Amino acid sequence: MTLRTLILRYAAFAVAATLANLAVQRAILQVGETAVWFAAAVGAGTIVGLAIKYMLDRRWIFHDVGTGARNHARKFSLYTVMGGVTTAIFWGTETAFWLIWQTDPMRELGAVLGLSVGYAVKYNLDRRFVFTDRRLEGPA
Template identity: 60%
Template sequence: MTTARLVILYAFFAVIATLANLGVQRVVLLGGKGGLWLMAAIATGTLAGLVIKYILDKRWIFFDQSTGVAVHGRKFSLYTAMGLVTTAIFWGAEATAWAIWQTDLAREIGAVLGLSVGYVVKFKLDRKFVFPDARMKPA
């Protein structure tokens, strides 16, 4: 797979996972309003996006052919842990931009930069720790 195709596919999967996350959040929020509903929506949406991105990355980015509940459990746990690391990058960039310039535009630019850096780091972490045997091309 060419680098350009890999980047486009990876970004496309990130968009799919984000839309799934937000869609699930909206569905949960149909059930009610308030802090508990919001927390439930965020948690459920995050889980949905995470599972979808894992499945897509496993199959179409890393071409991982492994099977079994134990293997998937270990890999999904590692995949989630790598996501926590990169979420800290994203939140940190967004919060730092807000703290310095205190405008919505700066915050959003910080978020986009943080997400961009975070996804590059996530790919590298996933390749090294989650899918170390990845061939990076279809069989």
């Protein structure tokens, strides 16, 4: 895979996961806007985005050919741990934007910025620690 293809795919998958994340957040925030609803929205959105991104990355970015429930459970667990590291970047940025401006558009801008930085870090962590069965050919 060329560097250009890798970047375009990864960016498209990040956008897809981000849009799903934000859609879930918006749906939950329609119910209420207290701190509890905000936390529920951020958490649920993150879970949905994580699941979508894992499925797309596994197949189309890292070309994972591993089989078996144990293998996939191990990889998804590692993927989730790596996501936990980078989710702090996302949550911190989104929450800071919400606390500063207290508007949905600014909260979402903070989410997009935080996710963008987080995804760049996450790609490198996943490549190094999660999808190790078959290394990518091409750019490191």
